[in-house]
Amino acid sequence: MERLGKVSEWNDDRGFGFIATLDGEPPRVFFHVRDYRLDGRRPEVGELVKFSAQRQADGRWRAQAVRRTVPAARSARRPTAAARAVVQRPASALPGALATAAYVFFIAWAIRAGRLPFEAVFVPLVLSAITFVAYALDKHAAQTGGWRTPEATLHLLELAGGWPGAWIAQQTLRHKSRKPGYRLAFWTMVVLHGIALIGRCWTRA
Structure with missing residues (x-):
């Protein structure tokens, strides 16, 4: 089942991050850049995404088929265009x-x-x-x-x-x-x- 969440953490050097689910179950899901379905750009903290979650053998959740839904909201923490x-x-x-x-x-x-x-x-x-x-x-x-x-x-x-x-x-x-x-x-x-x-x-x- 497809879920809705927001990218809460992203390590661009290592190519992985975490998604905070909007419904809170599970509260945090791991995802890799290979699971990100948008060629030509990288994930951004704060952007809303749709994904499917799968429980791994170690009991942790991993997001798959992650795709961006709407542009990430502007915030004071986001750098200006300049x-x-x-x-x-x-x-x-x-x-x-x-x-x-x-x-x-x-x-x-x-x-x-x-x-x-x-x-x-x-x-x-x-x-x-x-x-x-x-x-x-x-x-x-x-x-x-x-x-x-x-x-x-x-x-x-x-x-x-x-x-x-x-x-x-x-x-x-x-x-x-x-x-x-x-x-x-x-x-x-x-x-x-x-x-x-x-x-x-x-x-x-």
């Missing part, structure tokens, strides 16, 4: 392009000056390729409801030297390019990696 525009605006490509160019020139200079071995050129290439693939897999998981790659893992890859691949993935895949908090952490990893690289070259002078 605030949403700020959050959703993609990061400019210029800072990343300049940082990548400076990184390439610095490594070339360090190798030519004998501060780094020639093999050092392959480290950022390999790590960037691995980081790009990690971004691509994480985006695929976000779209299909699969297991997400922790952001801490992505940041560790960036810190190790794969940040150029992360920047390329952000620009080409449009993944992790609209979250101000993530972008701040990304640039922190870039700066920390640059400091470590400069320190290594300085000690070999």
